[in-house]
Amino acid sequence: MMAQFLEIKEGYPDALLFYRMGDFYELFFDDAVAAAAALDIALTKRGKHLGEDIPMCGVPVHSAEGYLLSLIRKGFRVAVCEQLENPAEAKKRGSKSVVKRDVVRLVTPGTLTEESLLDARRHNYLAAFNDVRGEGALAWVDISTGAFHVMPCPHLRLGPELARLAPREVVLSETNTENSAEAVTDAGASPTELGRSAFDSANAEKRLIDLYKVGSLDAFGNFSRAEMGAMGAIVEYLDITQKGKLPLLRPPVKELSQGAMQIDAATRRNLELTHSLSGGREGSLLATIDRTVTAGGGRLLERRISSPSRDLNEIHARHDAVRFLLEQRLICDTTREALRNVPDIDRALSRLGLERGGPRDLAAIRNGLAAAQELSDRLSQGDLPAKLGNASQRLKGHDPLIDLLDQALVAEPPLLARDGGFIAPGYDQDLDESRQLRDEGRSVIAGMQAQYAEHTGISALKVKHNNVLGYFIETTATHAQKMLNPPLSETYIHRQTTANAVRFTTVALSDMETKILNAGNRALEIEKGLYSSLTEQVLKRAAEIGETARALSEIDVATGFADLARSDGWAAPKIDDSRAFHVLAGRHPVVEAALRKTGSSFVANDCDLADGTNSADIWLLTGPNMAGKSTFLRQNALIALLAQAGSFVPAKEAHIGLVSQLFSRVGASDDLARGRSTFMVEMVETAAILNQADDRALVILDEIGRGTATYDGLSIAWATLEHLHDVNKSRALFATHYHEMTQLSDKLDGVENATISVKEWEGEVIFLHEVHKGAADRSYGVQVAKLAGLPESVVARANVVLDALEKGEREGSGQKAVIDDLPLFSASAKPEPETKMPQYLKDLELVLHDAHPDDMKPIEALSLLYELKEIMND
Structure with missing residues (x-):
């Protein structure tokens, strides 16, 4: 062994x-x-x-x-x-x-299909990257659903595309592993190396032709050598891992890099699109807006959020579907209710194709197709927009298969075919006969027990069964002596003696056992044969069933968006080919949802960048910490993303010119594994933006240059803003604490200052979270430090140092001289001047000091309330 x-x-x-x-x-x-x-x-x-x-x-x-x-x-x-x-x-x-x-x-990570091993609402992608003389291509497949895609992908775009897809495993050529493995691991995927022959484009074409049983791949599109090699490597790897049992793969779909909004890995992380910064789904944009009720709908929504479209016709079609469902609430609600009964058709179909399925997967296909048919009948009553109308048509045409599965299967079949009992009575005559003999055998055995008890005169005699002896007659040792002697011993054959009983059999009992056992085995074999036949019938219609599953997901996402827009008051955005970016009363969806749980409301803000007339391309945003600058930046990026994903947006109205790229440099952390400081990470991300952003990009930058010396940081931030304005010509929101930069609005036509309002009251700072035109004159850092709980002595000392530094700057004295003139630090800082308390507050304090609510009677509490009211009136 x-x-x-x-x-x-x-x-x-x-x-x-x-x-x-x-x-x-x-x-x-x-x-x-x-x-x-x-x-x-x-x-x-x-x-x-x-x-x-x-x-x-x-x-x-x-x-x-x-x-x-x-x-x-x-x-x-x-x-x-x-x-x-x-x-x-x-x-x-x-x-x-x-x-x-x-x-x-x-x-392997990319080849899982079992329901218990997968997240129902997420794809499990296996990808392959190929490079042919500098021409790159990325192919990816989810064998649990059959989705198969390929796209041109230069090596420079590999990291961002892997961040978009989040595959679990990436297949690389042995000649390309060293160059690409870092991008793969950065995306959280597992790199797998295959030989060069697996990526050979000629061999790949033959593999794909054999897989799809076609004479040519022309019907699927025109593929480059790099794309063909990437697809061939995936098929080769699946053949290796599945030992020749290839999954049901849909024909490959070629995607274009310009078909989706480009979002790099840092931006996805900063905006928390599908995962929060803590790593979980909770707190992400996806978790906040997900109103889908099917697993397939959840996966499609994640794809939409990860890859917002740049096709105006597609975006408008998605918005039309949401608008229709928003107006037709009854249709929307009944549709969502029907969708709740739809199982995961795609994954059930995939398991059947890989011979890892069972009767429950057949039942899932039956129930899903029946629900689709019912849904199609409901939707046919309305004048549907194009997107919903097309989806509705793809729900039909499965009546013969539904009838077959309905007649063949019981309502709740077991998980495994080997367990039997999943074929409905009346479907197969041979099976019914075998079952009858198997099941009625129990009553026959009971009759034989009664017969033997009467024949022997032993009422305690029992007929039992175990896996060693089969059926046997058992009686106590006291009564057994009678059966061991003639004439009963001629009929009853001794089999076994135990400590408490003696066991016998008869020729008739043995014959009946053989019939019963054969009937049970024959029934199970018949069921297994019928299972194979039903599976074959399902797989013959795999393409049409897959189309229905995708249509159900499409409808689920549209109804989810409509439900979200209705409940949260989201508006339909206007999307066109301009450079406009006008948002009225915009809100951050995740922050608003979190505030709603605490009973607080979100302060909405406008944003007006380029509309081709008098608006600025760039807003330079100043203001204190904790006032909401980062939230304002992020919310406008998310509004653009949601609009192009096909959703309505959290605003009163929005007019957005198509965004080609979305870049975000918000927040910072170091990368110790690569020896990068916080500032280095910040500079790498900023460099990526300045080198890639085009005039259709939307860029949000928060506090560039804060990780180094003041004047170094100011100079970098200044030059970055000028480059965005003069070279990239992007629409941008640029937040900074360098108030000197507000002078740029006078020098650059496309830059306009904006700030966030605050109020000071009795030494305290109140954040109003309102954005308006203009510039801030200070950052209130010391006040925020006080709110954070720094010791009072530290806050007091900070105020002293701040006043001295500001005075030195105003008087033009050197910074060193200013520092030299500062009084030495005292651990016991001077107490802050006592604020005079108004008389009415003193009166209130006196009354409340002696009040003990736990000991009060209701009449005493009412009396106290009147007394307080009187003080306030005076």
Whole structure:
């Protein structure tokens, strides 16, 4: 057995080998040591190899999926080795023959299909990057849904595109691994190396032609050599990992790089599009706006948010669908209610295609198609916009398959085909007859028990069953003596004596057992055959079923957007080919949702950049910390993104010229793994913006240059703003604490100053969160430090230093001289001057000082309230 293990393991040196032994997957040698540590299970030993103990651990087959998920998440690949025959078959070749085993599947991060291993509302992409003489291409597939895409992708765009797709695994050529592995790991994916031949475009074309059983790929589009090689590498890798059982892949769809708004990895992270900065989904834009009710709709929404469209016709069609559903509330609500009953058709179909499905997947197809048919009937009653009308048409045409599955399957089938009991009574005559014999056999056995009890005169006699003896007659030792002697011994054959009972059989009982057992096995075999037949019928219509699943997702996203717009008061944006950016009373969707939970309201603000007349291209935003500058920047970026994703926007109105690229440099953190300081990270991100942004881009920059010396930072921020204005000519929001930069509005025609209002009252700062034209004269940093809880002595000292520095600057004295003139720090700072308290506050304080609410009677509390009211009136 160990010789067989070592032989199989040799073919999979980079994977943990799950070696099937009965009801367990066992791991040996280094695999066992690694798995035991990763899964926190016991490490044992079994036998010896080369004189040393063999480490061993194992997991039960029935709960293996959970362990597989843990290993995949920790970066392991797992080769699943199954028994290809039972021990009885092996013994026919000799008493010491080993059961045949082989790897049936290689489990990797990008090739998961099991429902329990996947997030239902997220795609699980496997990608491949290919480079042919400087021409790059990226292909990606989700084998759990069959989605297959490819696009041209220069090496420079690999990082941003991987950030958009968030694949779990990326296949790279052995000649390209060194150059691309860093971009892959930065995107959180696992790099996998394949030989150069897997990326050969000629071989790839043959693979794809064989896969789709066509004479040419021309019907799917024109693909470059790099694109063909990337797609071929994915098919080759799937063939390797699935051991020849290729999944149902839709024809490849070629995407154009200019078809979607370009958003780099830093911007996605800063804007928290699909994940918050803490790493979870909660607190992200996606989590806040997700009103979808189906798994497919959730996945489509994530794609829309990750890849906002730049196609005006597509954007307008999406908005028309949302507008219709917003106006037709009854249709919207009934549609959403019907969608709640739709299972995950795509993933059920994929599992059936990979032979990993079961009766419940067939039931999911049946229920999903039936719900789609019902939904189509409801939608046909309205005059639908193009997007919904097209989707509605794709819901129809499955009546024969629905009827077949409805007649064949029970309402709630079991998970596995081997469990049986999923074919409905009346569907197959042979199955019904076998079931009748199997089930009525129990009543026959009960009748035989009564007959034997009467014949022997032993009322306590029972007919029982176990897996060793089959059916047997059991009686107590006291009564057994009667059956062991003639004449009863001629009929009852002794089988076994136990401590408390004696067991017998008869020829008639043995014959009946054979009939009953054969009936049960025959019924199960018939069901398995019918399962295969039904699966075949479903897979014949896989393309049409896939279209229906996508149509359901489209409708789900549209109704979700409509529900969001209705409940949160979002407006339809005007999107055109201009450079306009006009937002009236815009809001940040995530911050507003968080404030709503606390009962607070969000302060809406306008933003008016370029409209081709008198508006500025760039707003230079100044104001104190904590006033809401970063929120204002982010909300306008999100409004543009939501509008082009097909959603209404959190504003009273919005007019947005098509945004080609979205860049954000908000917040900062260091990158210790690469030896980058906070300032270095900031500069790298800023450089990426200045080198890539075009005149259709929307750029938001927050406090550029804050990570270095004041004058260095000011000079970098100044030059950056000038470059955006003169060279990139982008629409931008630029927040800064360098008040000197407000002078640029006088020198650059496209720059306008804006600030956020604050009020000072009795030494305190009140943030109004209102943006208006103009410039701030100070940043209120010391006041914010006080709010944060710095010791009063520190705050007081900071005020002293600030006053001295500002005085020195006004008088033109050198900075060193100013520092030299500062009084030495005193740990016990002078107390702040006491503010005189108004008389009415003193009266209130006196009254309330002696009031004890816990001890008051209701009449006393009412009396106190009147007294307080009187003080306020006076």
